[in-house]
Amino acid sequence: LTGAQDGSVRMFEWTRPQQLVCFRQAGNARVTRMYFNAQGNKCGVADGEGFLSIWQVNQTTSNPKPYLSWQCHSKTTSDFAFITSSSLVATSGQSNDNRNVCLWDTLVSSGNSLVHAFTCHDHGATVLQYAPKHQLLISGGRKGYICIFDIRQRQILFTFQAHESAVKALALDTSEDYFVTGSAE
16 A cells, blocks of 8 residues: 555555555645554545545455545544554544544444544644553654553543654554654654
């Protein structure tokens, strides 16, 4: 799966020189993040205008439409994570009301899909990591802060400053004992 500054999203197969599918054409908002879900049957694309779109991967058309597309943040959606069986999605980004980390239910109508919004990260959340064993979300912000959320209780557990500049990367070890942050500095 490839995403570009011009907003295009294309899917390729290792053994074929041509694209299999073009999910988005050039001329859309820049792609900020893309992932497949754990089952490999869906892919999601976040963009610089605050949208998250999700497609079924096994499409037969060359330019399929997303089965779900909604504006998660008013300014930008910088990252997202599929939670559980992909019916719950967490997003990070920047919104005018500082609700910069959100949980969404993909099985209900778009008007009712917001499950919970966390008010955190002045100037926006840049990255997001899901820890499934502990049911935690870890987010990094533009000011170097890290927030850890319990998604079962829908509350912030910890907030601390890890860097002086924007957090650009988060990695979690497989046992979920440690996580690592990387910053713009």
